Amino acid sequence: MSTINVRRKTLVSIAADPNSSAVSFAGKTPDLSAVYGTNCFNESIQRERLPEKVFESLQETIRSSKQLDAGIAETVAKVMLDWAIERGATHFTHWFQPMTGSTAEKHDCFVTPVNGGKSVTRFSGSELIRGEPDASSFPSGGLRATFEARGYTAWDPSSPAFILRHKNGSTLVIPTIFVSWTGEALDMRTPLLRSMSALEKHALRVLKLFGNKDSKRVFSTVGAEQEYFLIDRRLAALRPDLLVTGRTLFGAKPPKGQELEDNYFGSIPERVLGFMTELEYELVLLGIPVRTRHNEVAPAQFELAPFFEPANLASDHQMIIMQLLRTIATRHGFHCLLHEKPFAGINGSGKHNNWSIMTDDGENLLDPGDTPHVNAQFLFFATAVLRAVHLHGDLLRMGVSGASNDHRLGANEAPPAIMSIFLGGALEDVFKQLAQGSATSSKKLLPIEIGVSNLPPISRHSADRNRTSPFAFTGNKFEFRAVGSSQNVARSTTILNMIVAESLDYMADRLESAIKGGKEFNTAVHELVSETIRQHEAVIYSGNCYSEEWKAEAKKRGLPNLITTVDCLPLINDPKSIALYEKYNVFSKSEADSRHEIYSENYIKTIHIEAESALEVAGTMILPAALNYKKTLRTAATTPAQEVLLTDLNNAIDTLIEQVRKLKKELTETPEGEVLKTATYYCKSILPTLQSLRATVDTLEELVDDDLWPLPTYTELLFSR
Numbered sequence: 260m261s262t263i264n265v266r267r268k269t270l271v272s273i274a275a276d277p278n279s280s281a282v283s284f285a286g287k288t289p290d291l292s293a294v295y296g297t298n299c300f301n302e303s304i305q306r307e308r309l310p311e312k313v314f315e316s317l318q319e320t321i322r323s324s325k326q327l328d329a330g331i332a333e334t335v336a337k338v339m340l341d342w343a344i345e346r347g348a349t350h351f352t353h354w355f356q357p358m359t360g361s362t363a364e365k366h367d368c369f370v371t372p373v374n375g376g377k378s379v380t381r382f383s384g385s386e387l388i389r390g391e392p393d394a395s396s397f398p399s400g401g402l403r404a405t406f407e408a409r410g411y412t413a414w415d416p417s418s419p420a421f422i423l424r425h426k427n428g429s430t431l432v433i434p435t436i437f438v439s440w441t442g443e444a445l446d447m448r449t450p451l452l453r454s455m456s457a458l459e460k461h462a463l464r465v466l467k468l469f470g471n472k473d474s475k476r477v478f479s480t481v482g483a484e485q486e487y488f489l490i491d492r493r494l495a496a497l498r499p500d501l502l503v504t505g506r507t508l509f510g511a512k513p514p515k516g517q518e519l520e521d522n523y524f525g526s527i528p529e530r531v532l533g534f535m536t537e538l539e540y541e542l543v544l545l546g547i548p549v550r551t552r553h554n555e556v557a558p559a560q561f562e563l564a565p566f567f568e569p570a571n572l573a574s575d576h577q578m579i580i581m582q583l584l585r586t587i588a589t590r591h592g593f594h595c596l597l598h599e600k601p602f603a604g605i606n607g608s609g610k611h612n613n614w615s616i617m618t619d620d621g622e623n624l625l626d627p628g629d630t631p632h633v634n635a636q637f638l639f640f641a642t643a644v645l646r647a648v649h650l651h652g653d654l655l656r657m658g659v660s661g662a663s664n665d666h667r668l669g670a671n672e673a674p675p676a677i678m679s680i681f682l683g684g685a686l687e688d689v690f691k692q693l694a695q696g697s698a699t700s701s702k703k704l705l706p707i708e709i710g711v712s713n714l715p716p717i718s719r720h721s722a723d724r725n726r727t728s729p730f731a732f733t734g735n736k737f738e739f740r741a742v743g744s745s746q747n748v749a750r751s752t753t754i755l756n757m758i759v760a761e762s763l764d765y766m767a768d769r770l771e772s773a774i775k776g777g778k779e780f781n782t783a784v785h786e787l788v789s790e791t792i793r794q795h796e797a798v799i800y801s802g803n804c805y806s807e808e809w810k811a812e813a814k815k816r817g818l819p820n821l822i823t824t825v826d827c828l829p830l831i832n833d834p835k836s837i838a839l840y841e842k843y844n845v846f847s848k849s850e851a852d853s854r855h856e857i858y859s860e861n862y863i864k865t866i867h868i869e870a871e872s873a874l875e876v877a878g879t880m881i882l883p884a885a886l887n888y889k890k891t892l893r894t895a896a897t898t899p900a901q902e903v904l905l906t907d908l909n910n911a912i913d914t915l916i917e918q919v920r921k922l923k924k925e926l927t928e929t930p931e932g933e934v935l936k937t938a939t940y941y942c943k944s945i946l947p948t949l950q951s952l953r954a955t956v957d958t959l960e961e962l963v964d965d966d967l968w969p970l971p972t973y974t975e976l977l978f979s980r
């Protein structure tokens with residue numbers, strides 16, 4: 260069939276059958292609260308099913324992060340097996356987050372043959388707590404060469420096991436860490452857990468200084484808002500670039516994009532709502548409640564936000580959300596795009612990392628609160644965050660780097676690569692006064708003296724929002740907006756936890772020694788907070804972070820502007836970073852080196868695949884279409900104006916051929932050796948050539964007969980539903 264027929268027929272079939280999707284619940288969604296968490300081996304199911312002693316011991320392990328008592332593993336496994344089989348599970352899998360950026364699973368069947376042609380259903384304690392996947396097929400960035408080839412997975416009881424359903428059954432999923440035999444982290448979860456311990460240790464020190472005797476544990480909380488695109492699968496199937504790279508490498512600007520701003524919070528298309536309802540139902544079964552859903556700024560772009568949870572759980576749940584977004588989209592005839600910039604010239608997708616610090620007795624340490632005491636403590640913690648972002652903004656930026664997020668950051672819609680903090684009017688005013696020492700005059704506010712007078716109320720939903728800031732205080736949490744939509748949120752959270760742990764450590768040291776030196780507590784806190792704000796207020800910015808002025812101003816203030824991933828890669832394992840990682844036991848030197856290798860290679864491979872895909876599409880789809888049209892035009896052109904058309908077409912075709920040749924040649928000339936050198940080459944040579952090739956193809960799209968054009972256009976991709 261010729262291209263034209265395929266494309267047109269697809270469009271016609273979408274128009275005729277926009278709700279091709281599965282109707283999952285025949286118009287009535289089941290009672291969500293009745294099924295909430297029923298596919299999750301959570302505390303309530305553990306209490307109900309486990310013998311009391313075993314339950315207590317497991318809970319103790321979870322609460323204290325102590326080692327699991329091997330004596331209870333057998334019982335837990337047996338109970339878990341029965342529970343899973345009731346839910347239709349036939350297999351179990353250890354589920355982990357290797358450095359591929361996604362999750363990994365290998366299913367093992369519960370059924371084991373025994374003598375006499377029979378079988379038994381079996382799941383042992385040792386299968387629950389440890390697995391040995393072959394580590395050699397996962398990125399290890401050199402750790403493999405230095406150490407043992409094998410790695411192992413170990414159950415992390417703080418993240419409950421769950422049931423993942425598919426059309427014909429289900430699987431018992433056991434969240435695990437993934438480490439080498441020598442204990443080096445080969446995954447994203449292990450460093451996150453370590454960073455949470457570091458944060459906990461120093462936050463507890465601070466709480467103790469503030470006289471808190473009740474809180475035993477402190478953890479960071481995360482609520483990660485997820486943006487994504489949904490396009491019709493039938494059209495996606497006609498875009499090899501989209502299928503292979505997750506983004507459109509070509510596509511002329513559509514007549515209508517998002518300029519009318521009519522999509523944001525617009526009514527959700529029925530077919531999409533059908534998809535969302537099923538997705539949320541599946542998530543609720545797993546105990547992952549989605550709080551909000553809405554249309555985003557770009558056409559065909561949507562967002563969901565789950566309730567916040569302890570960071571390790573939130574990041575596991577985030578990975579499940581991404582997995583289910585993809586599989587359930589397919590059931591509804593959609594292709595879900597989690598790439599940060601699937602369409603040029605149209606808003607990209609992020610994952611806002613809402614982050615805070617919380618105690619086990621439910622106190623949010625970044626909530627201003629109502630009493631002077633709580634306020635003083637709040638200001639102490641908020642100042643520690645300010646200091647962390649100022650001192651380690653470069654690491655924060657590094658923690659969200661990657662080839663795909665580079666297209667989004669600083670692209671006039673997403674936060675720039677410069678890390679600054681937006682505090683909001685009320686809090687900024689307080690900080691300003693504190694920076695002036697013993698605060699004196701203010702237009703609106705009384706002088707502030709920490710611990711003595713009350714803070715003015717800081718509204719949790721204060722109207723002043725700054726959407727352009729990468730790091731904003733939003734009433735009782737910070738929102739880190741530079742995280743990319745496809746990224747594992749564990750990575751940015753690990754950095755955030757670590758740098759704030761460092762700040763709290765420093766400030767706790769200072770406070771302790773001031774008190775030892777005989778200073779009154781409130782005075783010591785006040786002086787330390789004032790001084791810290793003065794030293795770090797350069798990172799506060801409430802203007803438009805997308806503007807050129809800010810770039811210039813940030814430079815004056817000495818804030819780093821790490822524009823591309825290549826600028827960030829050296830930071831991963833530079834000696835200063837390693838010293839910090841080691842001090843807070845987040846990464847060892849060899850782990851940092853391995854991560855440098857992995858992220859560099861990932862960057863190179865991503866762009867390499869894009870270049871190969873672009874060459875394939877340009878050479879075998881675009882060029883033939885353009886040459887075909889040229890034949891028609893050559894016969895048809897009879898006037899000078901028509902001849903001009905032919906000349907334009909000829910020029911574009913020649914340019915295309917030249918650029919294809921150039922890109923091929925550049926790919927063969929890739930420098931070998933040092934990964935950073937290769938990555939730089941891909942950034943400075945391959946990407947710009949890819950960009951010029953794109954411009955030519957997009958010009959051709961506007962010249963060539965639509966009947967002959969092989970790729971679904973932006974209009975078709977974004978508006979067919």
Ligand code: ADP
Nearest residue numbers: 480481482483484564565566567613614615736
């Ligand atoms: P807003 O509407 O002000 O942006 P929401 O209350 O809707 O904020 O929250 C947005 C996201 O922030 C949600 O995912 C929510 O769960 C998360 N969130 C709220 N409070 C916290 C907190 N204390 N820690 C981490 N995330 C939080």
Ligand code: MG
Nearest residue numbers: 484611613738
């Ligand atoms: Mg938000």
